[in-house]
Amino acid sequence: xxxxxxxxxxxxxxxxxxxxxxxxxxxxxxxxxxxxxxxxxxxxxxxxxxxxxxxxxxxxxxxxxxxxxxxxxxxxxxxxxxxxxxxxxxxxxxxxxxxxxxxxxxxxxxxxx
Amino acid sequence: xxxxxxxxxxxxxxxxxxxxxxxxxxxxxxxxxxxxxxxxxxxxxxxxxxxxxxxxxxxxxxxxxxxxxxxxxxxxxxxxxxxxxxxxxxxxxxxxxxxxxxxxxxxxxxx
Numbered sequence: 001x002x003x004x005x006x007x008x009x010x011x012x013x014x015x016x017x018x019x020x021x022x023x024x025x026x027x028x029x030x031x032x033x034x035x036x037x038x039x040x041x042x043x044x045x046x047x048x049x050x051x052x053x054x055x056x057x058x059x060x061x062x063x064x065x066x067x068x069x070x071x072x073x074x075x076x077x078x079x080x081x082x083x084x085x086x087x088x089x090x091x092x093x094x095x096x097x098x099x100x101x102x103x104x105x106x107x108x109x110x111x112x113x
Numbered sequence: 114x115x116x117x118x119x120x121x122x123x124x125x126x127x128x129x130x131x132x133x134x135x136x137x138x139x140x141x142x143x144x145x146x147x148x149x150x151x152x153x154x155x156x157x158x159x160x161x162x163x164x165x166x167x168x169x170x171x172x173x174x175x176x177x178x179x180x181x182x183x184x185x186x187x188x189x190x191x192x193x194x195x196x197x198x199x200x201x202x203x204x205x206x207x208x209x210x211x212x213x214x215x216x217x218x219x220x221x222x223x224x
Binding site: 033035041042043044045048055056091093095098099100101102103104105106107 | 117119144145147155156157158159162200202204211212213214215216217
């Protein structure tokens, strides 16, 4: 069974530029999560989708971050404009539903310079 | 109070030792609990789910204490390959159902 796919693996951008990350969850998984993980910390939930609806985006900095899952399958997370403190690994995860275990993609390592 | 807290670590233990990690959660309505393992520069990988009755998988034992709102992970006969960061995850069911991680506890098993 294919796992969660993310791209790109690495991205370096200058501050104030924009960037987008893509995630394709495991087939059949209704729930999709985006996390931000700063070095030395646990993953921080940014947004959770159930199919194509948002369940929780309380920790998403909405002035600069946006995410969508238009057809209830793959998802895109965008940052515009990026700040230095956005340097982190962005992890996508999916689960069958909101109570089951989540499986992670390899993540996108973002460096903002 | 943070939603999910873990032992600060790091834990440095010799091979063969038994080590235990604790994780506390703030939402008493939480329903699902998990332990993940994360190697350096890798994504978290599910180690085991935590059931109300407790569960064991080889050298690993997970337990849940709902009254005190904590989960634990016990590793027996530590191997060098157990060196990693251990993350607990809790389904918080705040706004719907969301999956919150603790900060992680780093384990180094020494030869």
